Amino acid sequence: MVQAGARLAPHTTLRLGGPARRLVEADSADAVIEAVRAADAAGESVLLLGGGSNVVVADEGVPGTVVRFASSGFRTQRRADGSVLLIVEAGEDWDRLVAATVADGLGGLECLSGIPGRTGATPVQNVGAYGVEIAELLVDVDLYDRRAGTVRCHVPAAELGLGYRTSTLKGRDDAIVLRVRFALPGDGDSAPIRYPELARALGVDPGARVPAPAAREAVLGLRRGKGMVLDAADHDTWSAGSFFTNPVLPEADVPTGPEADGLPRWPAGPGLVKLPAAWLIEHAGFRRGHPGPGGRVALSTKHVLALTNRGAGATSDLLELAREVRAGVQERFGVTLRPEPVLVGCRL
CATH class of the missing domain: 3.30.43.10 (Uridine Diphospho-n-acetylenolpyruvylglucosamine Reductase, domain 2)
Structure with a gap:
């Protein structure tokens, strides 16, 4: 059409x-x-x-x-080692896919429940949540090469430069994902529960595996509490998800001093540290529900990482709010936040 x-x-x-x-x-x-x-x-x-x-x-x-x-559909193939190959069209709704695999007794994707969007976008962004990333599950993709005018089948995940919320496919449109293949363990248990918040919600120790349906419901509950499950009646979900990525910095550049007391951090590779953008935003003085221009946009009332449209906003309003938040964090901590969503025809 x-x-x-x-x-x-x-x-x-x-x-x-x-x-x-x-x-x-x-x-x-x-x-x-x-x-x-x-x-x-x-x-x-x-x-x-x-x-x-x-x-x-x-x-x-x-x-x-x-x-x-708008392409959709998926199928599975049991492999000799007991694992399952999941073959998915790029236009398949991601959470519908996750729900279907869990219902079919397959674990592996449940920690990525509730994430909106299409399956073809997941390797582009190397989507991740609650301790699991697409990079851990991805086998290969089929790509349309616009420059050559040909389809490249079974391009291995190792060739895609998968990193924290990025890949070699991000920020370009000459290689278009048509189809995605994942390897799932083949049983009904979840991936190891690595994320402390999720482990607490499930009442298990980090590293445990639980039935995939239980993990999915716990993840959906946590996401709903942060306004991260789409709901047309809830303006906190009128967002692009987390607007800023967690900054990854050399250890020498991590903020110090009294204002940085209690700043969480995680190893992110040799000499690198990952910082939580939400902590930086909150401690720069921005609270949940902080309004943008005219109150037409605002930080979510549930999670400061989400910039939301309150129903009468414009993209220009949203970008003005994003600039305010970015400038506040830069002034307070000397850290520059970078947007996670793709900006089309606009910039911060």
């Missing part, structure tokens, strides 16, 4: 963003390739859009073609 001048706001979890010159709903991998090839042949810019959960679109919209992934 092709629409001219369609507003993009209804297709983003922020409910923000201007119109697309042309919006194409692509219901298969072949339809994605066809739409992109047509736009490339016409010399039009292309925006690839999945669930719209990790994107901030300018109020002016997109002057070219937006290709929205």
Whole structure:
């Protein structure tokens, strides 16, 4: 289906963003390739859009073609070692996939429950939550190479440069994910529970495995408490999730002094330390519900990492609030926060 001048706001979890010159709903991998090839042949810019959960679109919209992934479906193959290969179309709703695997008695994905968006975006961002990252499960992907005009099948995960919330696919649109394959353990238990908050919610020690349905329900409960499970009636979920990534710094650059007392930190590689962005934001003086321009946007009332649309906001309002938060953390701690969502036609 092709629409001219369609507003993009209804297709983003922020409910923000201007119109697309042309919006194409692509219901298969072949339809994605066809739409992109047509736009490339016409010399039009292309925006690839999945669930719209990790994107901030300018109020002016997109002057070219937006290709929205509507391909869906998945299948499983039992492997000789007892594990299961999960083959998923890029447009499959991520949480629907997680729910289906758990219902089918397969563990591995349950800690990534409640994350909005499409499956094809998960390796691009190396999505992670509650101690599990896509990098641990990903086998390979099928990609459409726009420059060569060909499909590359079974590109190994090792070639994708998977890192903290990033990959070699992030920030580029010449390699388009069409299909994703994961390896799951093949039993009904969860991945090891590494995240202390989740372990406490489940009443187990870190490192334990529990039935995958129990882990999924606990994760969903924790996410709901932070406004991180989509709910059209709850403006705290009208967001792009965590707006800022947890900064990773050389140990020598970690803030010191009285203002940094109690600052949590975790090892992030040789000589590197990861800091919690939420702690930095809160201790820079920003509280839950902190309003942006006119109260049209605000920090979530449940979690300071989420910037939310309160129902009458604009992208420009959201960016003004993001700049205020970023400047406050920079002034207080000398740390520059970086946005996690993709900014389309706009910048901080």
